[in-house]
Amino acid sequence: MGFGLNIVASPQNSERCLIVLWPCVTTPPDESKKRRKQTNVYFSVSSFLHSAAIQVQITPAQGEISVGESKFFLCEVVGDAKDIDWFSPSGEKILLSRPNISVSRSDESTSILTIYHANVDNAGIYKCLAKNADKEAQATVQVKIFQKITFQSAPSPQEFNEGDNADIVCDVVSSPPPTIIWKHKGSKLQSAKDVRYKIMDNGHLLIRGIKKVDEGMYNCEARVMARGEIDFRMIKVIVNVLPTIRARKSEVNATADVGESALLACDADGFPEPTVTWAHNNIVLETGDKYSLNEDGSELVIKEVRKVDEGDYTCIAKNKAGEKTEEVSLNVFVLPNITYFNNQTASEFDDEVTLTCEASGDPTPTISWRFGNRVFTEGEQSLDRNVVVRSHARVSSLTLKDVQFTDAGRYLCTASNSIGEDNQQLFLEVRYSPKIMGLVVAHTWEGNPANISCEVAANPRASVVWFRDGIELPTANSTNIKIFNTPTISILEITPESQNDFGSYNCTATNVIGSESKEFILIQAEVPSSPKIEEVQPFSSTAVVEFEEPNSLGGVPILKYRVEWRLPGKEWKSEEYKAEDDMTRITIVGLKPETTYEVKMSAINGKGEGESSRSSTFKTEPVPGEPTSPILEVILVKSSNSAKVKWTKQDDGGSPIIRYLIRYKAKHMSDWKPETHLPSTSNYAMLSGLDWNTDYEVLVVAENQRGRSEPSITSFRTASEPTTVPDTADGGSGLGTGAIVGILIVVFLLLLVAVDVTCYFLNKCGLLMCIAVNVCGKAGPGAKSKDIEEGKAAFSKDESKEPIVEVRTKEENTPNQEGGGPTEPNETTPLTEPEPAAADSPNTAVNRLPPAAANSVTESFSTPQTNSSKNTAAALSNSPKADSECSVGPLVDLSDAPKVAPASSPPVLEPVSPPPANGDRPQNPCESVRAPSSTQSKDLQVDGQSNDARCAPCSDSTTSTQNDGKTVKSDNAKAEPEVKNATAEVKTVPNEAPRANGNESKA
Known part of the structure; x- marks a missing residue:
């Protein structure tokens, strides 16, 4: 470097x-x-x-801030800077004390601008300026403030009334403004598809005429395409339905002052569930002593209704959507009540008397009057204008003009309206002189007391005196005259001793108002004239004599009628019959079939017996036969596995139908169901518990005393089994566990009883057999086997379940052919009725029988039919075939009466040949035990045959058809002393065999 x-x-x-x-x-x-x-x-x-330039850099170079968010910017200075300042978009220097914008300097070369909770006013270009002496540098940053999607108002739920134009609010703001989309049930709502929908400029959703079906969740979705921003709100829309209200009865009627309650009810519907209140005379009613409301308020009970409760009651149903009202009118009626009445006293022949009656009630009651069987209402009530009724408002008066003693008595005032009535008795007392009433003629004969009644009506009470030829009775010498007095009747009892006692007697009654006398005549009675025989209606062993009573009764009632009959050229036989009111018929019994008789009658009163009528000749009918098969009809019971079998009675063969026998089976089965016996009055049978969708055969046989008809057979098919079981009407849960267990126990017990009964009848064992042996004294299975080995008895296959006959000393009447049919079959009634004994069998037939041991039992043997496939009738009847001769078995005497001495050589009775039988049809033999005759059994029969009678064919013991007249049968038994020694009961072992006397016994 x-x-x-x-x-x-x-x-x-x-x-x-x-x-x-x-x-x-x-x-x-x-x-x-x-x-x-x-x-x-x-x-x-x-x-x-040397002196170098200052440079300024802002990080980040630009900024986007969402409304409400906070952000800071870093201003870095390159070079030696003495001051670093920030300027707002408006050019103002940002001081440190501003609330939402702050400036802080962390070191010599940096300064931080922080914007808290930015809003749109904070947007713009911010400038960072650095200075050092005369040197300065600056940098700018553009801050953009944008609005994120914000739901200012989107409440949920939003409620509207059905039918209104619903404005669903969804206020959304953002920058730039968002696009609003509405969705319902996952689908975008478009006005083009449903004109009821419209998205408003403000983003709201308008639904015109909103319906209950429009209810649900709506999605308000906002989108900003520039940022790809999306947000939504789910809004629940509830549609309230204005209540609908309906009164169950627009008018309710009630009766006042009887402790009655009135129920007013209305049913309301709507959303949300409306509350129901009641108001009367603009006063809201609440539960209390007078009113009671049910839980939802729909029923208002007004207790102890009075007249003041009448009026209109308003039923008010209210919810968020509004309210509806319905008027219910309460009509209160008042029962009639008689508030005033008066009793009156008058004298006979007064000009008039008035009875008054006043009543209250709502509606206003109408008042009527009753006297005896006469009813009086408004206006004139008699042709002579002696009875007048006048009414005004609630008051009615009954005026009687020209008062008579018959006007006295109890008058009934009745006030009535549409809801009831009230009655009150009023009494009219009439003072009048004595009035004598009653029959003026009496009949008697010497030595017979007669009563002459003098009935006196008087007010006040009258005293009564009897006179004969001006002399007051009784006299000192008249020991045959007595007088008995009551408050209204004086009775003169006379026992005539001579012709002088017949004649006129005077009755005189006197009170303070006046007196009255009346003559009564006592006439000597005569014997009656002869009755007139109109017609004789014969039957096989009986005849019905229709007659007219005598023209002259002799002045006294008829006590008896004597009927005499005979075979031509023979001696007359007679019987007396007690006379009854409207008696026009007498029945003669014990006659021979196909025999000619003469008959005549006479009447008997207290005086004596009158002359006999002219004799009439008649011929009895032959022995009747079996009935004709009934006509069958099957009616299936709807939605059930039951069938109703109806039959129509045909010709009864001249003898009343005793009963009907019914059997049925499924066609694919070989065995018939057990035979059912129904009385002659039945005309249908119900078959229950049948298999579904199965073909059945049913046969019905009619039976009379001569035998059974050919079976009537018909077929039918049951309905198909229902595939579903309908619900119960009340939606209940069905039987409980306890009920089901109870039913199963009952079914189990019934099965045990059925098995025991089956064992009793088939095998002679079981609980019932033990009871029969130990309690009833019935012979057990061992005794039965012993009897069979000894040849005393045998049983038919099926019909051994019923006793042949059980003869008691109870009085029994011989049934008529149609009017007085046989008694209803019971346990002791044989399946095949026996032929009656010959009409001329001797009355002492039982006495001629050999004595039987106390424990002896009479049994009869019959061979069952073997070929059942050729004739269906074999399925119904196992009746014994006719034997060649009559057999007489020993009787069991269960009474304490003295034993009859055995006859040295009992006579053999020979039967008359029975009518020819048809193939397999059951025959009616004369094999039977002869029961005691009419003199011992107390039967009301006249034995019109000789003592040398043979065993006759079974004959009809019935009488003629019913009509308006009364029928009387003879009653020889009442006069015979042998009744006291008659056997109390004669039993035979169960079997299907005919009886000899032709009278169906009763168990």
């Missing part, structure tokens, strides 16, 4: 130099401290040699 060169380092680039006199020494850029020392050396050398 000894070349005498002056080296000046360039302040912009330390690697560049200016050669003056001295060799150039380069300084690496990373050695700034060494450079500064060399520079100082330079300035020292320069100042030593």
Whole structure:
């Protein structure tokens, strides 16, 4: 460096130099401290040699500051500078005391300008000036202040009312001004696509007629392209809906003063959920003693409604969007109430008397009057104008002119309006002289007491005296006359001893107003004339006699009718029947089929028996047959696996239908379901629990006393099983665990009972069998086997489950053919009804039977059908076939009555050949146990046959069809002493066998 060169380092680039006199020494850029020392050396050398220039550099050379940010600038001076100053864009020197701009000097050659929290006013050219004596240098830096994207106002959420023009606020500032983009549900909103949207000049989003569907999140996005700057805000838009309100009832009616409450209700909707309040007469109602509101205020209950509560009530629904009101009218009605009435007293033949009644109520009640069965309203009420009703407002009066004693009594005043009525009794007392009423003629005969009644109406009460030929009764010598007095009736009892006691008797009644007399006549009674037989309606073993009562009753009531009948040329048989009101029919029972009879009648009163009518001839009908098959119809139950099987009754074969037998099975199955028995009154059966979408066969058989009809068969197919189960109406959760467990327990118990019942009927074992053996005395399985081995009995395959008959001493009537059908089948009713006993069987048939041991049991044997495939009827019936002769089994006498001595040689009864059977159809044998006759069983029957009767075919024991007349059957049993010794009960083992007496027993 000894070349005498002056080296000046360039302040912009330390690697560049200016050669003056001295060799150039380069300084690496990373050695700034060494450079500064060399520079100082330079300035020292320069100042030593000569006066050199000052240089100034500002770092950074230019500056961009975001509003609100802070930044500093470094001013470096090359050379010896005494002062370093900073000047603002306005040319003013920046002092150290300025609040947001400060200047600091760290050493001799540097000065720092710091701008805190810059704003747009701080922008401009700042100058750094360095001075040394008369030398100075300066450098400038341009400071640019820009605004970053700033959201001044973008509140969230922003709420609007539905239908309004919504101005969604999003105020954004930046420099340069930003570009605003709006997005909703991820899509950019454009006015071209939806005219309801518009982006305003200020960047706001305008939605015309905003809807509830416009609710949601909106994205306000700001962009500055020059800087690539972007920012956004999510704004939640809420659309409030003005409340809508609807009253459940615009008018509510209530009744006052009865403790009733009135419910006023309105339903409000809107967003947000509106609050509901009620007001009456501009006063807001709150829950208290008088009013109560539910939780949401939609229901207002007015307690103990009174008339003052009537009026309009306002239901107010309010939310942020506004409020709506609805009026509900409360109409309060008042029940009628009779507030005034008066009772009256008058004398007969007074000009008039007036009853008054006053009532209150809302609506104003109308007042009516009632006397007995007559009703009086406003205006004239009788042709003679003796009854007049006048009403004004709430008052009504009833005026009676020309008062009669019949006007006395209780009058009912009734006030009524649309919501109720009120009644009040008023009494009119009429004073009048005695009035004698009653029948003036009485009939009797010598020795029979007769009562002559003298009914007296009087006010005040009258005294009554009886006279005969001017002499007051009773006299000292009249021991056959007695008098009994009551407040209104005087009874003269006469027991005629001779013809002189018949004739006229006088009754005289007297009170303070007047007196009245009346003659009564006692006439001697006669026997009645003969009744007239109109028609005889015959049946196989009975006949219904229709007759007219005698023209002359003889003055006294008829007590009995005597009916006599006979075979032509034979002796008359007779029976007496107690006379009843409107009696026009009498039924004769115990007749022979296809037999001619004569019949005649006579009437009996207290005087005696009258003449007999002319005899009429009739012929009984033949024995009826089996019924005709019923007509079937199947109705499927909708959405169910059940079916209703209906049938229509056809010809009953001359004998009433006893019951119907029903069986069914699935077509693909070979076994039929167990047979079901229904009474004759039934016309349908419900089949439940069927398999879905399955073909079924069902057959129905009608049964009467002669047998069973051919089975009626029909087929049907059940519906398909539903694929879904509909929800319950209330959306409940269904059965709880406890309910399900309970159901399972019940089903399990039912299965146990079913198994036990099956074991009882099939194998004679199980719990029921134990109860039957130990409690009811039923023979066990061992006893049954023993009886079979001894040949005493056998059972059919299916029908052994029901007893043949159980005969008790209970009184039973013979059923009519149609009107009085057989009793409803029960456990003791046989499947096939027996033929009735021959009409002329002797009454002492039981006494002629050999005695039976106390523990003996009568069983009958029948062979079941073997070929069930040829005829479907075999599936229904296992009835025994007819035997060639009648068999009489021993009876079990369970009573304490004396035993009947055994007959030395019991007679053998021969049956009449039964009607021909058809193939496999069940027959009706005469094999049965003969029950006690009518004299022992208390049956109301007339036995019209001889004692040498054989076992006759089963005959119809029914009577004629019903009509308006009454039917009476004979009752020989009441007069027979054998009733006391009749057996209490006769039981036979279960079997399907007919009975001999033709009377269906009751369990």
